[in-house]
Amino acid sequence: MSQARVLSERELKQVLNYCSTQPHANRNRCMMLLSHLSGMRVGTIATLTIENVLNSDGTIKDEIRLLPHQVKGSKHITVLVSKKLREELRTYLQIRFGIKDLLAVTLTDTSRALFPTQKNPNRGFTANTLCQLFGKIYSDCHLDGASSHSGRRSFITRLADRGVGVHVLMSLANHTNISTTQRYISQNPTIMKAAVELL
Secondary structure: OOOOOOOOHHHHHHHHHHHHOOOOHHHHHHHHHHHHHHOOOHHHHHHOEHHHHEOOOOOEOOEEEEOHHHOOOOOOEEEEOOHHHHHHHHHHHHHHHOOOOHHHHHHOOOOOEOOOOOOOOOOOOOHHHHHHHHHHHHHHOOOOOOOOOHHHHHHHHHHHHOOOOHHHHHHHOOOOOHHHHHHHOOOOHHHHHHHHOOO
16 A cells, blocks of 8 residues: 655645635644644544643643543653644634634633534544545645645654654654654655765
């Protein structure tokens, strides 16, 4: 079975531009960026609740602590959230609730889905329905070979291309085996050419 396509930064921009023209633009943009900027699996994104990302003071968490039922492998894991991704999450929640100060959201039921659907506003997506949505977005953008796993592969590959070591990548991806992480990394011919010029 072939691996999911790794998206270039230009292709990711194309996907985000497409999302901006569709219904639920902010929600879909934020879900897509969670995949590409944190390496989170789509099945895990589907399980996220508001309390996973929102602190009690209304700020966005810099770590998302996930429970065993939310992740593959049934163990507690922590996902680091970059400044850029925290900004995306804040903007998404501000638009979703129509307020600037998210402190008011903490006074509501924060155990409900971070990304609601029309059919299930409290529970949100299932892993399967979110995989289908990602697949449709990539297909509509004519990105052959892209799938719900593309964000995770792109996250790991982009960090590897920037010189992040495989042991750090393994931790960020929450892999237990380094060979699993290495399979995710797509070889970049430009980086390879630059590498031999170092000698």
